[in-house]
Amino acid sequence: MQRWIYHQTCGKKSKKVTTIWTLALYLLLCITLFSITFFLFPHNSFNPINDYNVLYVEPQLNFKDCDLSKGQWIRDERGSLYTNFSCPTITDSKNCLKHGRPNTDFLFWRWKPEGCELPRFNPKAFLNLVRGKKMNFIGDSVARNHMESLLCLLSMEETPKDIYKDADDRNRIWYFREHDFTLSTSWTKFLVAGFERTHANKTGTGIYDLDIDKIDEQWAKDLPNTDIAIVSAGHWLFRPIYIHRGDETIGCIFCNLPNMTQISLKEGFKLVLSISMDVITAKTT
Ligand SMILES: *[C@@H]1O[C@H](CO)[C@@H](O)[C@H](O)[C@H]1NC(C)=O
Ligand SMILES: *[C@@H]1O[C@H](CO)[C@@H](O)[C@H](O)[C@H]1NC(C)=O
Ligand SMILES: *[C@@H]1O[C@H](CO)[C@@H](O)[C@H](O)[C@H]1NC(C)=O
Numbered sequence: 542m543q544r545w546i547y548h549q550t551c552g553k554k555s556k557k558v559t560t561i562w563t564l565a566l567y568l569l570l571c572i573t574l575f576s577i578t579f580f581l582f583p584h585n586s587f588n589p590i591n592d593y594n595v596l597y598v599e600p601q602l603n604f605k606d607c608d609l610s611k612g613q614w615i616r617d618e619r620g621s622l623y624t625n626f627s628c629p630t631i632t633d634s635k636n637c638l639k640h641g642r643p644n645t646d647f648l649f650w651r652w653k654p655e656g657c658e659l660p661r662f663n664p665k666a667f668l669n670l671v672r673g674k675k676m677n678f679i680g681d682s683v684a685r686n687h688m689e690s691l692l693c694l695l696s697m698e699e700t701p702k703d704i705y706k707d708a709d710d711r712n713r714i715w716y717f718r719e720h721d722f723t724l725s726t727s728w729t730k731f732l733v734a735g736f737e738r739t740h741a742n743k744t745g746t747g748i749y750d751l752d753i754d755k756i757d758e759q760w761a762k763d764l765p766n767t768d769i770a771i772v773s774a775g776h777w778l779f780r781p782i783y784i785h786r787g788d789e790t791i792g793c794i795f796c797n798l799p800n801m802t803q804i805s806l807k808e809g810f811k812l813v814l815s816i817s818m819d820v821i822t823a824k825t826t
């Protein structure tokens with residue numbers, strides 16, 4: 542299941558908190574920047590801690606003129622901000638260097654938008670911005686990776702407390718006491734309710750039915766308790782999927798049936814995303 546990865550971003554707010562779209566977008570880019578740097582660097586050739594602790598300068602980004610999603614990955618000799626030594630929350634399965642990954646090139650990249658410079662992620666500034674807030678990553682393993690990467694970055698400033706983990710270790714909650722900041726993940730494959738069809742012998746077929754009238758339970762349940770949502774899902778849609786709206790079947794993705802409306806991956810993604818955004822908007826207005 543870890544193969545189906547993809548991400549998408551949006552911002553959300555709770556009842557009374559101001560929308561933090563821009564912050565969410567900025568955050569996502571910062572996280573994306575570091576999300577490939579999960580598998581940390583041995584603590585020799587650079588000091589990961591010394592250049593985040595600079596005086597906080599308000600990022601002067603003009604989002605109107607700068608499309609943050611247009612750009613490229615460029616080399617960054619400064620390397621990752623954190624290492625497997627500095628990050629107390631790194632999961633063993635993602636500790637590549639500990640498990641013998643021989644190369645470290647993957648740690649030296651950063652995202653460069655065409656129209657502007659992104660300031661380097663500053664955990665101190667970030668934690669001050671989100672003081673008192675609850676941020677939730679909604680999505681699949683990519684969302685989870687982003688959350689864990691952010692955890693490692695923020696751990697440079699404060700070690701979070703692990704306050705919740707479900708039996709499958711899919712939904713997690715971390716709390717930064719000094720900053721009263723909660724960071725969590727709500728696991729969902731499709732954002733909307735999805736069910737796998739099974740063979741007569743009860744094994745899964747890899748074919749799914751989605752109901753775009755219902756968002757997935759876990760994040761529906763967590764939404765009232767969320768100030769900032771990062772929606773990050775999509776790769777599970779790369780398979781045969783029948784899309785329904787309640788009792789009505791709208792069509793299918795990758796099923797190739799002559800008697801059924803073909804829905805492209807992009808259209809399918811728009812459908813699940815638009816109901817997700819509707820639900821988030823409804824909660825915030
Ligand atoms: C970090 O990675 C190194 C290999 O580069 C490994 O020897 C060490 O055990 C790891 N440390 C932790 C705390 O995971
Ligand atoms: C279950 O049934 C499917 C379809 O008939 C078959 O391909 C699969 O091997 C079966 N699995 C088991 C564990 O019996
Ligand atoms: C479409 O064709 C498939 C395979 O021939 C059949 O199983 C299915 O019931 C048909 N669906 C509809 C909506 O007619």
